[in-house]
Amino acid sequence: MFNLKVHNESIDFKGFNVEISVKREDLIHPFISGNKYRKLKFNIEKAMELKHDTLLTFGGAFSNHIAAVASVGKVYNFKTIGIIRGEELKNISNLNATLKFAKDCGMHFEFVSREDYRKKTSQDFIEALRDKFGEFYLIPEGGTNDLAVKGCEEILKEEDCKFDYICCAVGTGGTISGLINASSKSQKVLGFPALKGDFLHKDIRKFAHQDNWELINDYHFGGYGKIKPELITFINTFKGNYNIPLDPIYTGKMMFGIFDLIKKQFFPENSKILVIHTGGLQGIAGMNKVLSQKNLPLIEI
Structure with a gap:
């Protein structure tokens, strides 16, 4: 990278x-610093190898991972989708610095309730996301795989x-x-x-x-x-x-x-x-x- x-x-x-x-x-x-660079390096290579054009991941409102994935998307021309914990955040007009940065990098947000967010690793939840957004390369919360x-x-x-x-x-x-x-x-x-x-x-x-x-x-x-x-x-x-x-x-x-x-x-x-x-x-x-x-x-x- x-x-x-x-x-x-x-x-x-x-x-x-x-x-x-x-x-x-x-x-x-x-912007893609420290362990976030390390965690994303081979995932981005794999996404390119599989010819994905969209990255989808999960995180909270202040997530370093969300900011890093958004920045990677901007640098490498991926669309990015962030599933953000906290449905109430979608009604806040002024995004915090992390989410504003991610948005400015082109990330699309999907705000979900904390209850639904706990389902983020379930196959049904992920399939529902595919039905909504189409195909994507999935990066887990925090990037760990x-x-x-x-x-x-x-x-x-x-x-x-x-x-x-x-x-x-x-x-x-x-x-x-x-x-x-x-x-x-x-x-x-x-x-x-x-x-x-x-x-x-x-x-x-x-x-x-x-x-x-x-x-x-x-x-x-x-x-x-x-x-x-x-x-x-x-x-x-x-x-x-x-x-x-x-x-x-x-x-x-x-x-x-x-x-x-x-x-x-x-x-x-x-x-x-x-x-x-x-x-x-x-x-x-x-x-x-x-x-x-x-x-x-x-x-x-």
């Missing part, structure tokens, strides 16, 4: 004998074998599955879920071929899309100290967790930690709108 220029940036964590490097996957492309995992396996390079720990944020489990498959057996892969609940283990085991991984479930801040002032402060301080922006849904929570675990001496001395920055920065504008309405501090962009 694109010529990749991903690089690692070091973080000096003073007072603790660990080394942290951040793999800046967020810099791959301004076998081809997405294959793409995420390309995140790790030979030079990354020197790291003891690989850390990433977790949504649907596709990115961490690719990292697990591409890691060496001597490495430990740590996932930081953005959602509450312990259901992800089953989803990850569908795709992951090794057992050298663990989910750290203590840093979701109340669940998907939930945020607290201490997280905002951390994200802004982190950007000020290291000039690396973080998003509040995924990478901010992950990095908060990593720093907290370091302070709690979770990592052995002299550990080398590689943190995967999976992008998602487009969601900051939408979150800031929510924070403003609640009279909370804003995330610096």
